Amino acid sequence: MSHSHSLDYKTAFTVEELPDSQVKISGELPYAELQSERTAAVVALGKNVTLDGFRKGHIPTPVLEKHIGEMAIMTEMAERAIAHAYPHIIEEHKIEAIGQPQIEVTKIAPENPLGFTATVAIIPKFTLPDYEAIAKEVNKKRPSDEVTEAELDEKIKEIQTQKRAYERMQNLANQKAPEADGATDLPTPESEAAKAEDDKDAPLPELTDEYVKTLGQPGQFETVADFKAKLREHVEIEKKQTNAAKHRADITDGIIAKTEIKLPKILVESEINQMFAQMQEDLNRSELKMEDYLTHIKKTKDDLAAEWKPAAEMRAKLQLILNEIAKKEEVIPNKEQLDAQTKELLTRFKDADEHRVRLYVASVLLNEEVLKMLEAK
Numbered sequence: 001m002s003h004s005h006s007l008d009y010k011t012a013f014t015v016e017e018l019p020d021s022q023v024k025i026s027g028e029l030p031y032a033e034l035q036s037e038r039t040a041a042v043v044a045l046g047k048n049v050t051l052d053g054f055r056k057g058h059i060p061t062p063v064l065e066k067h068i069g070e071m072a073i074m075t076e077m078a079e080r081a082i083a084h085a086y087p088h089i090i091e092e093h094k095i096e097a098i099g100q101p102q103i104e105v106t107k108i109a110p111e112n113p114l115g116f117t118a119t120v121a122i123i124p125k126f127t128l129p130d131y132e133a134i135a136k137e138v139n140k141k142r143p144s145d146e147v148t149e150a151e152l153d154e155k156i157k158e159i160q161t162q163k164r165a166y167e168r169m170q171n172l173a174n175q176k177a178p179e180a181d182g183a184t185d186l187p188t189p190e191s192e193a194a195k196a197e198d199d200k201d202a203p204l205p206e207l208t209d210e211y212v213k214t215l216g217q218p219g220q221f222e223t224v225a226d227f228k229a230k231l232r233e234h235v236e237i238e239k240k241q242t243n244a245a246k247h248r249a250d251i252t253d254g255i256i257a258k259t260e261i262k263l264p265k266i267l268v269e270s271e272i273n274q275m276f277a278q279m280q281e282d283l284n285r286s287e288l289k290m291e292d293y294l295t296h297i298k299k300t301k302d303d304l305a306a307e308w309k310p311a312a313e314m315r316a317k318l319q320l321i322l323n324e325i326a327k328k329e330e331v332i333p334n335k336e337q338l339d340a341q342t343k344e345l346l347t348r349f350k351d352a353d354e355h356r357v358r359l360y361v362a363s364v365l366l367n368e369e370v371l372k373m374l375e376a377k
Contacts, residue, residue: 009088010093034074045073102119135375136377147236147239272312275312326369
């Protein structure tokens, strides 16, 4: 049976604000809305029913209804009618819901309207601080990406020290095994660490053309000037990346610090779940089991969730702030990039839901656009 949406969801349902960024939707659906779901409900409930004398899937409807029972059918009809009506209710009331609602049926009886409540977390309302002023202030203090002579000298010293430590270990490895007469001068990690500490202030070899040829891959460096130029380039790339990451963090931390947001629990839990998913991925790559890793670090999943909570709250707040700035500044992701990156991810993860992948890519691109805009203030 088809049914029309003659119901006015705006007047049929009321919305009450609850603490912790939640709302409670209350109201009734006419019995006709339930009745329209009856056929689908009976089919779904009877899918796996087997009765003597009937082929599976070919049981007459009256026999099937009697076997299932009216209350079970009514419950299934109610679930389907609510699932159908819920998106219309939140759309009409302009509710920005997060996650699944908690449904409670308050009234259900044949030939009567269906009464129910739906409690759901919503995107919290908050006021953005003067994010432009905060970004401008941080942008003024952005450190230079230029590599100083002192930084280059420090890196050279680090490379020479590592080379000396590596050569010592090679020499030890190449020494003949001690005789089985109880030799006691075997190197230990502690003795090696003590030697390295003693060596720290020992003079390092002079930087000559011959010496730099022994650094890196064969033929990588020809002269001291060549070595320094290539090393400077490498250190500059590292410094740029470190500065860029720190600069972004300084901007976002500054905005978060000035923003009051009451976070719904579901957002923090969602971030913690993502952190666990990332950890699981890392463990899979290392061919480790989660249980073994937790035993090794002497912690439970609950211990980790509690430790990660402050970081999860920061991540949730940041995402809400970036979304709000994007809305205010009318920032939208580049369509070509969105299409290309969605397609690429769907090629890599063939079972993924296209709509969800597209939303994820849009969110990543949107974040990037907003952060670039803040960095340019």
